[in-house]
Amino acid sequence: MFTPVEAAEADRLVEWGLQEDLGDAGDITSRAVIDPTTRGEARIVARQPGVVAGLPMLEVLRRRHPEFGIAAAENDGPVERGDVVAVLLGPLVTLLGLERLILNFLSHLGAIATLTSHYADAVADSRTVICDTRKTTPGWRYLEKYAVRIGGGTNHRIGLFDQVLIKDNHLAWLGEADPTPIKTAIERARNSTPPGTVVEIEVDTLEQFELAIREAPDIILLDNMSSETMAKAVARRAELGATSLLEASGGLGLAQIPELAQLGLDRVSVGALTHSAPSLDLSMELSKGRAEATS
Missing domain, CATH: 3.90.1170.20 (Quinolinate phosphoribosyl transferase, N-terminal domain)
Known part of the structure; x- marks a missing residue:
């Protein structure tokens, strides 16, 4: 319904x-x-x-x-x-x-x-869930995200209005004048949004990950990282006793999903669910x- x-x-x-x-x-x-x-x-x-x-x-x-x-x-x-x-x-x-x-x-x-059901089946025996993205057909977003749920996936943020996602462009702009852009971005996001708003940040190196996880965002997106690097991030989270969810993203195909599911990641976001099915x-x-x- x-x-x-x-x-x-x-x-x-x-x-x-x-x-x-x-x-x-x-x-x-x-x-x-x-x-x-x-x-x-x-x-x-x-x-x-x-x-x-x-x-x-x-x-x-x-x-x-x-x-x-x-x-x-x-x-x-x-x-x-x-x-x-x-x-x-x-x-x-x-x-x-x-x-x-x-x-x-x-x-x-x-x-x-x-297509979502194939991805969901590939993580069925793990803690990992499959998420969609904002890469949807203009005008169809709510229904395409509905279809993702029917296929066994989970919805990521609906739009720019319901969740914070700090990306590389945000950090690059802050970094021109701020020596600690990751810390600053997370603090500003928390201070300027209603309580309970999910704050997520994208990182693409372990160095960035280390800085991000110490600020305890709700989610850390591991962008275009190798499986080996993501495994290190998962291990480091456990070592610190941190609670941030870890999400993999970056052109991930179905063949890669079973391996990712074994790493201990919480989420894998896949743009192809809505743009290439x-x-x-x-x-x-x-x-x-x-x-x-x-x-």
């Missing part, structure tokens, strides 16, 4: 999608070829194993097109090839007009959920069918 924010984003995207596909004239091909009184059934079918995500959008879409109904819909989650994930009933002209929007929506979110193959099979739907 979508949260209210996710439902609002879905409604906005559905509105945009309908306008760009149907315009003001609608589906002129279907209207020309098919009797508008003909009713039918549309079955959304998985053509490959994966994780489907975004099925609540069907109800969002139905509110804008009440002439069709949802006869059946599975919950978001794992599917096998040939599984029917939803059945829609209504005028064939309407179902054909909505086909591409529905498939684009579900294939995109299903792609993210499916291959589409989940779904189809819509249409036929003349029942005249009534359940919703």
Whole structure:
């Protein structure tokens, strides 16, 4: 089920999608070829194993097109090839007009959920969790992060407004006039944000890590470090009895994840979950069918 924010984003995207596909004239091909009184059934079918995500959008879409109904819909989650994930009933002209929007929506979110599930499986026997990033499609962030959760991942910060993440550019700017930029940045972040705001800092050397962990940020992001270097960081944290979470990041592929999971890292953030997931193959099979739907 979508949260209210996710439902609002879905409604906005559905509105945009309908306008760009149907315009003001609608589906002129279907209207020309098919009797508008003909009713039918549309079955959304998985053509490959994966994780489907975004099925609540069907109800969002139905509110804008009440002439069709949802006869059946599975919950978001794992599917096998040939599984029917939803059945829609209504005028064939309407179902054909909505086909591409529905498939684009579900294939995109299903792609993210499916890829995330592969990463999540790779850390299943460890303490490590898989996180997303802000590398999302503009306008789709809440729903893409929803798909990450459906796939077994964890959401990183939503945007620049809900968590501090001090990066190399921030430190470089401070370092021009401050001999202790890491200490200064963390102190300023704590002093200028509400209590409880997560403060994270990015480091790319063990020297930076040593300076950062002594300031006890909530999270230290180990950026583009080798496995050997990250293992040293994990060991140093244990030696100090520090509580900062350790997060690995930096172009990490699926093949690297099992090794990272054995290092004792808390989190691995992966931009590819939302920017490089291959589409989940779904189809819509249409036929003349029942005249009534359940919703």
